[in-house]
Amino acid sequence: MNRKSVHSNTLIEKYILEQIDNGTFSPGKAIPSERELAKELDVTRNTIKKAISNLVDSGQLITRQGSGTYVKKFDSSIFLGNIHNNKQSGMNELIRLTGKIPSNKVIDATVISSDTIIDANLALNNTEKVFSLARVRYSDNVIYAFEHSMIPIKFFPTITSMDFSQISLYNFMEENGHKVTTVSRTLSLIKSNEIISKYLQIPLETVIYEFTFIGTDADSNIVEYTKSYMRMDQVLFSTQI
DSSP states (O other): OOGGGOOSHHHHHHHHHHHHHTTSSOTTSBOOOHHHHHHHHTOOHHHHHHHHHHHHHTTSEEEETTTEEEEOOOOSSEEEEETTOOBOOOHHHHHHHTTOOEEEEEEEEEEEEOOHHHHHHHTOOTTOEEEEEEEEEEETTEEEEEEEEEEEGGGOTTGGGOOTTTSOHHHHHHHTTOOOOEEEEEEEEEEOOHHHHHHHTOOTTOEEEEEEEEEEOTTOOEEEEEEEEEOTTTEEEEOOO
C-alpha cells in the first residue's frame, strides 16, 4: 500500500481488515503497535487509535491492557449472529472472524426480467431488469453455502462488468452509493433438492438452512434479495425468544 494513500481512519480500518483477510495479521496474534502503524501509513497516532477503536467495537479486534491489540479468534464454524439482529454484516467479514479465508465461485451472472415474486421483494415493477447472481461460497476452500442474489439494475448500472468471484458484493454496493445498512433475515429448515445438493456437495434431501436476506440502503431502497442455502455442519447462528 502506498503510504500516502491512507487519509482517514475508515481507509485504515479497511487496510487492517485486508491484512487480516490475506493472513498478514493472523487470528489470535497481535497487530503492529499504534506507533508502528502510524509510521508505516504516514498518519497520526490519533487516526490509528480511532480506527483500532472502531474495529474493537465491531468485534474484529480485541485489546489486552499492557499487552497490545489482537485479531479476534473465533471457533472453526461460521457464526451468523443473532437472527433478530438487523445490523449488516457481510459473510466475508464473518468468515474472516473465524480466522479463515473466504472465496466465491460464480455459477451464473446474468440480467433477467423480474417476475411477480422478485417484483414484490425488490419493490420493482414488471418492466425493470434484475441482475441474477448465483455463487458457491467457501471458507478455507470448504463449501458452506450456495447463494442466489437478485440486484436491481437501476441502482447498479455497471454491475454486469464486475467479477464477483474476486470482489465483495456489499463492497461494490457501498462504492456505488448504496451501502447495505439494514438486512432482514428469515430462516427456514428445508431439504436440499438436486440443484442445491449438487452445489453444496451433499446428499439429496439433506436438511439445510435456507436464509432469505433482504438488504436496504440508508434511503430505504431495497437493493438485495438473496436466497442462501447453507450447510448445517458449517454454519452456526443464535436466536432470542
